[in-house]
Ligand code: CU
């Protein structure tokens with residue numbers, strides 16, 4: 383038994399060293415952006431990946447990163463956020479990819495290509511941009527891991543070039559057309575990964 387334990391301990395040390403080398407050897411992936419835009423049917427798998435960097439609006443401290451990946455069931459959305467008040471915060475795709483206004487108003491209303499009423503993410507009818515609420519913990523942090531069937535990275539429901547907005551308050555899923563979620567506390571534009579101009583990290 384003592385022999386087994388010491389072997390395991392040694393393996394643990396080797397594992398840590400190996401991990402360090404793996405991180406150091408990481409290189410950025412090569413990208414080859416297609417020269418032409420092709421209209422793919424809605425829901426067709428494209429392998430596209432998009433991202434959004436959430437920056438605080440004036441007077442806010444909320445930040446975050448989002449990744450959108452096409453998979454067989456829809457668009458897999460993952461993200462992490464900091465600087466939130468404890469509790470729920472409305473989370474939407476808005477129709478204009480413009481975060482220039484200090485209060486985020488330049489992003490326009492909820493992305494609604496189907497002219498539907500505002501609603502919860504699992505409602506039969508909703509704006510394409512209605513992605514529910516983020517839930518922040520007592521430390522002001524939130525994580526998101528959902529797969530949505532209405533948003534897309536292609537076609538009429540494509541969110542590429544639109545803005546993601548985090549709100550001050552919870553979306554009530556009732557009030558039209560906003561969910562009464564209050565001020566816009568963070569804004570970020572959805573961009574195809576690797577296609578945008580490299581920015582400082
Ligand atoms: Cu919103």
Ligand code: ZN
Pocket residue numbers: 474492499500501509511512559560561
């Ligand atoms: Zn909405």
